[in-house]
Amino acid sequence: MTSAPLAARLDIPSGxxxxxxxxxxxxxxxxxxxxxxxxxxxxxxGAAAVFACCGTGEFHALTPEEFDACVRAAVETAAGRVPVxxxxxxxxxxxxxxxxxxxAAGADGLLAMPPYLVVAGQEGLLRHYRELAAATxxxxxxxxxxxxxxxxxxxxxxxxxxxIVGLKDGxxxxxxxxxxxxxxxxxxxxxxxxxxxxxxxxQTQLAYRALGVTLYSSAVCCFAPEIALAFHRALRDGDDxxxxxxxxxxxxxxxxLRARGRGYAVALVKAGVRLRGLDVGEVRPxxxxxxxxxxKQLAEVIDRGYALLEETT
Numbered sequence: 001m002t003s004a005p006l007a008a009r010l011d012i013p014s015g016x017x018x019x020x021x022x023x024x025x026x027x028x029x030x031x032x033x034x035x036x037x038x039x040x041x042x043x044x045x046g047a048a049a050v051f052a053c054c055g056t057g058e059f060h061a062l063t064p065e066e067f068d069a070c071v072r073a074a075v076e077t078a079a080g081r082v083p084v085x086x087x088x089x090x091x092x093x094x095x096x097x098x099x100x101x102x103x104a105a106g107a108d109g110l111l112a113m114p115p116y117l118v119v120a121g122q123e124g125l126l127r128h129y130r131e132l133a134a135a136t137x138x139x140x141x142x143x144x145x146x147x148x149x150x151x152x153x154x155x156x157x158x159x160x161x162x163x164i165v166g167l168k169d170g171x172x173x174x175x176x177x178x179x180x181x182x183x184x185x186x187x188x189x190x191x192x193x194x195x196x197x198x199x200x201x202x203q204t205q206l207a208y209r210a211l212g213v214t215l216y217s218s219a220v221c222c223f224a225p226e227i228a229l230a231f232h233r234a235l236r237d238g239d240d241x242x243x244x245x246x247x248x249x250x251x252x253x254x255x256x257l258r259a260r261g262r263g264y265a266v267a268l269v270k271a272g273v274r275l276r277g278l279d280v281g282e283v284r285p286x287x288x289x290x291x292x293x294x295x296k297q298l299a300e301v302i303d304r305g306y307a308l309l310e311e312t313t
Contacts (some may be wrong), residue, residue: 005139
């Protein structure tokens with residue numbers, strides 16, 4: 001854990017947010033050595049933070065013991081260079097357990113995943129996240145998606161809650177996000193953070209940037225960090241020509257390929273890491289590996305992305 005507050009370290013992002021995959025060996029067990037290599041490469045490439053054991057990291061498939069080992073490995077590998085944020089989820093009691101494991105492992109913050117399965121009302125959701133925030137000293141970013149969708153009024157209450165520092169949006173309703181940002185700005189002014197957390201967030205980041213949302217997750221950072229960093233620089237510098245070139249020639253084809261299989265937001269990313277030379281193993285069930293033809297197409301998309309990168313530099 002580092003001494004600087006998480007919100008301050010992320011307020012002006014130096015790069016995309018890195019969500020590493022979790023490496024598994026041939027026998028299916030966690031491969032910590034390969035995981036450390038994967039995390040190190042992302043940090044050295046220029047990622048602004050490591051989000052360990054979150055969606056791309058197959059949080060749902062990890063035991064508490066595996067989660068603890070991976071978060072510790074990420075913290076040790078990052079070595080304070082960037083903050084490490086760990087996932088926490090399921091029902092309130094288990095989310096608290098994971099949060100405390102992350103705190104003991106040295107994490108700098110938590111990404112609060114949606115509660116398991118249940119579709120709860122706003123009052124119940126608010127109670128869940130408040131209990132999670134009160135369980136540790138770690139700052140919490142709440143992840144909006146699926147069965148955890150908030151009204152602007154609820155987000156105002158989240159922003160007023162000690163320990164909750166931000167909202168990551170995986171829903172993609174820009175009208176709702178605009179109303180959320182406006183409500184928090186007027187009713188709970190402060191340093192509340194917003195993240196674009198849609199799959200392959202680069203595809204929508206130009207729109208989110210217009211709302212003032214500068215932070216976004218980057219699965220592409222897992223297997224093509226140079227492309228991810230080039231796109232981030234283009235956004236930062238207002239270089240829309242480069243951003244559009246990468247969107248048209250790389251990100252859109254990747255997103256269209258990702259849409260061809262269930263679970264590809266994780267499985268295709270993991271295949272990309274393997275294609276780039278690091279054997280992080282397969283996804284765990286219930287996810288499944290991409291079709292061989294889709295992996296071949298992914299290799300072509302990656303090659304095209306790097307060719308475009310050479311043309312734009």
